[in-house]
Amino acid sequence: MISRTFSSWGSVVRARHAVYSLASRHDAFPRISPGSTVLPYGNGRSYGDSCLNPDGALLRTDALDHFIRFDSDTGVICCEAGVLLADILRLTVPRGWFLPVVPGTAHVTVGGAIANDVHGKNHHRVGSFGNHVRRFELLRSSAERWICSPDEHPEWFAATVGGLGLTGVITWAELQLRPVAGAWMQVETVRFANLDEFCRLCENADSVSEYTVAWIDCLSRGRRLGRGLLQQANHSTHSAPDVPAHDYRIGMPFVPPLSVVNRATLQLFNTLYYHRPRWRTRRHTHFQQFLFPLDRIAHWNRLYGPRGFYQYQCVVPGERAADATASLLQAIARSRQGSFLAVLKRFGAATSPGLLSFPQQGLTLALDFPNSGESLERLFGELDALVAQADGRLYPAKDGRMPGWLFRRGYPQWQEFARYIDPACSSSFWRRVTQEA
Numbered sequence: 001m002i003s004r005t006f007s008s009w010g011s012v013v014r015a016r017h018a019v020y021s022l023a024s025r026h027d028a029f030p031r032i033s034p035g036s037t038v039l040p041y042g043n044g045r046s047y048g049d050s051c052l053n054p055d056g057a058l059l060r061t062d063a064l065d066h067f068i069r070f071d072s073d074t075g076v077i078c079c080e081a082g083v084l085l086a087d088i089l090r091l092t093v094p095r096g097w098f099l100p101v102v103p104g105t106a107h108v109t110v111g112g113a114i115a116n117d118v119h120g121k122n123h124h125r126v127g128s129f130g131n132h133v134r135r136f137e138l139l140r141s142s143a144e145r146w147i148c149s150p151d152e153h154p155e156w157f158a159a160t161v162g163g164l165g166l167t168g169v170i171t172w173a174e175l176q177l178r179p180v181a182g183a184w185m186q187v188e189t190v191r192f193a194n195l196d197e198f199c200r201l202c203e204n205a206d207s208v209s210e211y212t213v214a215w216i217d218c219l220s221r222g223r224r225l226g227r228g229l230l231q232q233a234n235h236s237t238h239s240a241p242d243v244p245a246h247d248y249r250i251g252m253p254f255v256p257p258l259s260v261v262n263r264a265t266l267q268l269f270n271t272l273y274y275h276r277p278r279w280r281t282r283r284h285t286h287f288q289q290f291l292f293p294l295d296r297i298a299h300w301n302r303l304y305g306p307r308g309f310y311q312y313q314c315v316v317p318g319e320r321a322a323d324a325t326a327s328l329l330q331a332i333a334r335s336r337q338g339s340f341l342a343v344l345k346r347f348g349a350a351t352s353p354g355l356l357s358f359p360q361q362g363l364t365l366a367l368d369f370p371n372s373g374e375s376l377e378r379l380f381g382e383l384d385a386l387v388a389q390a391d392g393r394l395y396p397a398k399d400g401r402m403p404g405w406l407f408r409r410g411y412p413q414w415q416e417f418a419r420y421i422d423p424a425c426s427s428s429f430w431r432r433v434t435q436e437a
């Protein structure tokens with residue numbers, strides 16, 4: 001058996017894992033050593049330890065990269081679970097179909113997108129990825145294969161969507177795409193002076209635009225707390241000539257000895273970026289530029305240096321969401337930590353299909369933080385307390401450190417979910433949040 005070092009996107013944890021692979025969707029579940037465990041692995045785009053299993057093995061799915069069926073009349077596509085969202089879009093956009101939900105990178109697999117029930121900038125309109133999955137096959141270590149859909153084995157469907165790879169391995173999935181005229185989008189950027197203005201703008205933006213998302217200057221304080229840029233977009237209704245997919249144009253060729261993200265670079269970037277656009281700008285933009293801006297820089301995660309970085313993504317629900325978000329932003333600005341990537345978005349009312357799905361109606365805030373050790377841990381402690389007080393929760397796909405109590409409080413259905421875990425599957429994340437205080 002092969003063993004290799006794996007890391008996730010945040011590069012905080014690097015650990016050797018035994019490696020198994022599925023060469024085809026027809027392969028049997030691997031026979032793992034007695035007493036060991038295995039975790040399906042997609043493309044490692046989760047930030048923390050939810051895609052790692054250091055004391056056990058990983059089950060690679062990258063060879064499951066075949067399309068099975070695509071009906072260009074109905075927009076139903078069936079493919080193996082290791083197919084990347086980028087590959088689906090490359091095939092279907094020229095034929096007038098788009099994925100209904102995409103995260104901020106197209107370099108994730110279909111299996112990974114289901115297992116984290118990922119959300120996009122259009123959550124307020126269409127819900128999360130799992131809302132558009134028609135069915136999939138779940139392969140268990142017992143060798144059973146179940147077709148799961150909202151109607152067939154619905155309880156296994158609910159456990160596996162957002163199920164963090166713990167219920168078995170998804171071998172293929174069938175998705176419903178949505179029609180588009182072409183690859184272009186109409187994007188408008190509006191500057192807002194503080195959090196109150198963001199909330200006012202969102203009311204209107206969410207009703208007229210399919211996609212809305214805001215960048216926040218995480219260092220601003222006082223009357224400027226939460227100032228930023230709101231982007232709202234719709235797919236263009238007329239087709240325009242496509243341009244070649246950009247994939248990677250530039251890249252970070254090495255890991256610098258220290259993080260390039262520090263207080264000085266952050267202050268400079270945030271000030272320049274906030275003041276850059278004119279008050280209101282409208283652009284005709286290729287979908288890749290709007291939906292996956294970071295995909296143009298290969299290995300951008302290396303900017304954070306050898307110690308890596310954490311992302312903190314929470315959602316705070318209901319009436320108190322704006323006040324709680326203000327408190328979170330105050331704590332972050334006071335600490336003078338954070339990074340260029342600070343994103344705020346309103347989740348809509350759609351019910352997510354997974355038992356452990358992250359989205360819930362309210363505000364979601366996501367920030368990257370260079371791994372600076374103790375001072376960051378102190379800040380995270382403060383943020384955790386604010387999130388818990390507001391009945392919010394953190395996103396496992398982005399997490400590498402949340403305390404067990406916060407997970408169990410944010411996901412009270414975790415014990416019900418645990419009944420569906422495949423006895424051969426485990427992850428570093430799951431052991432941490434269910435066994436630690």
Ligand SMILES: Cc1cc2nc3c(=O)[nH]c(=O)nc-3n(C[C@H](O)[C@H](O)[C@H](O)COP(=O)(O)OP(=O)(O)OC[C@H]3O[C@@H](n4cnc5c(N)ncnc54)[C@H](O)[C@@H]3O)c2cc1C
Pocket residue numbers: 009039040041042043044045046047050051061081082102103104105107108109110111112113115116117118119120121163164165166168169170171294397398
């Ligand atoms: C730049 C960037 C932007 C992002 N933006 C967003 C965003 O806007 N919204 C959002 O929701 N997420 C976002 N993410 C997170 C990312 O979408 C998720 O972590 C996604 O699940 C990663 O997919 P992956 O294929 O890399 O899977 P991995 O990270 O390898 O694995 C993720 C989980 O899926 C499980 N899994 C993988 N394949 C299978 C399978 N075949 N069967 C069963 N389980 C499987 C794994 O066990 C693991 O639990 C972003 C990530 C990056 C790097």
